[in-house]
Amino acid sequence: MTSNQPYFDLAILGGECLTLDKSFAEYRDSLILTGNGRIEYIGDRKDFIGPYYAGKTIHAQGKIIMPAFFNAHTHLSLSLYRGLGTDLHLQDWLTKVIWPLEKQFCNPENVYLGSCLSVLEMIKSGTATLADMNFFSGHAAKAIEESGLRGFIGEALFSTSTPSIRDPLDGFNVSAALLEKYKGHPTIHPYLVLHAPFTCSADLYREAGLLGKKWGVKVCSHVSETRNEFEQIRSRYGKTPVAWLEETGVLDSDFIAIHMVHASDEDIEILAERNVGIIHNPHSNMLLGSGISPVNKMIDKGIRVGLGTDSASSNNSLSMLTELQTAARLHKVEALDPSVLAARHALQMATSINADIYGLAGITGSLAEGYSADLLIINPDSPNMVPVYDHYSQIVYSMENRNIESLIVNGKVVMEDRKILTLDEEMILREVEKWTKSVSVYDFIRI
Ligand SMILES: [Zn+2]
Known part of the structure; x- marks a missing residue:
């Protein structure tokens, strides 16, 4: 030299x-x-x-x-429950399997262990950036940081208590603490995460919208995942989930709606007007029988539609490659038109469109x-x-x-050359096996 x-x-x-x-x-x-x-x-x-x-x-x-791929929606810790509650509708899958298991087993150690397992799979399938929704999300952040990946970390907020937050009024304090801890961090980006319109109040969305602006972070939520949720919100509030959210003032270009499987034409107009980012999760929507998101219609209206895997317990894979491959095929058959969601567009959904929705255009x-x-x-x-x-x-x-x-x-x-350099793959797999043998998960499932 x-x-x-x-x-x-x-x-x-x-x-x-x-x-x-x-x-x-x-x-x-x-x-x-x-x-x-x-x-x-x-x-x-x-x-x-x-x-x-x-x-x-x-x-x-x-x-x-x-x-590299950008996985725009996941729940890292849920890989510990992969394969449980198979072939159930979302409401049964949540209330009879996932929530009882989380009530029993969700703690900082298990969130870290499940997150380590998930990032292994993501690395092996080419993901560089992920957006997580979790409880004890600081422990998911630890796994992401150790893996060398880039991650959006968000504590899942509900209007009721959660495994990590006893008093829902503390929710934003937990988010604020994460923001403070990772201020200026090059690869860990906290954001605000609300579970869904059927578990969160209008006040929670209103407050999240205001705090998101104050803190300069994105706000994300599951929205309109199932027909059941769509009808439930309509009978509770007399409005579709999107119209109800619109009233809270949270919908704008910094809001990220996960799923959006059920949306009226008026909903799509609102989403386009507000420039809301949508994250499509076709495998999860297919496995839970939730429906087919009107992705073609939303794209035609100029809405930014990205892609995520959702969790390994409703997919059951964290591979963005298989997710984009499925998205490309699914919407051709939905439209009876092979030109729909062309290969190049499917790749952009899994990379640059996700980056734009999360505010990382020009970066990744x-x-x-x-x-x-x-x-x-x-x-x-x-x-x-x-x-x-x-x-x-x-x-x-x-x-x-x-x-x-x-x-x-x-x-x-x-x-x-397929060898992970940042984490000990073998050790994490053995730790997960050890944990699985040490607990009786089936005792807590209500099916
Ligand atoms: Zn999700």
Whole structure:
């Protein structure tokens, strides 16, 4: 190294790079150089002038490089209950399985353990950024921080007590404490999380909207997940969940509505007018029999619709790859039109659209100079990927998680050649098995 050679923390040399930027720029023989977590150079290798020195070099010839995924809605700790309460409607699944289990087992240690398990799965399926809704969410944050991923962390607030908050009036204090603890943190972003219109009062939404503005954070909630919820709110308040929320003043571009499976045409008009971000969770909606979200209609109205997995106990996977693959197929069959939710759009839902909804446009979701180095290295050299004519089609309709070879988040190599470098995968799996054997989960399920 000579003094006039520029230094970069990481060099990714070769490979076909899909930036997923607005013009879908691609580099056939690319070079990516990073420093302080950011992309400092991205382009064709031949266009980089002069020598450089890199702390680490990854050779990516023959590979595909693209932005890492953004999982815009999940509940990290619920992976401990994966596979329990299968084939139930949401209300039964919640009241007979998940809430009784959480009442019994939800504590800081288990939230941490379940979150560690979830982030392992997310790393192995290429997620760099996630948005969590949890109890004891500071312990989910610990797992996210240790994993090297970027996370939005939110304490789930209800108008009643929860496993972590005895007095609902304390809810915003817990959120404020998280905000204080992670102020200025590069990868952990607290936000305000309300469970749903059927468990939270209008005052809670009103207050959340005001505090969100004061604190400069997003406000998120499940909304209109099931027909039952839609009808329940209509008979309780004489309004649809969206119209009821509109009255609280919470709906705007900083509000994120999870699910939105049941929405009237008037609801969709309100959501478009208020520029609300929607997070679609097709696997969870399918598994719980909740319905098919009117995603095509919302997109046609200019609404930003992103994508998340929801929890591993209602999906039952945390893979954003399979989620986007399902979304792309589901809405074609819904519309009887294969041009709907095209491959490129499905990829944007899982990356740049989610980043925009969460206020991280220009930071993650695409690959460009100045963006955080959040990217995947894909190895297409396997029978399910060869030959590669159209990269976007191949990723959306043929790729499997095992093709995701390496994950880089904020410039740090989190997984290389399928080996997780930040967490002890084997130890976490054995700890989960040990916990599972030490408790009798079936004693607490009411089915
Ligand atoms: Zn959820």
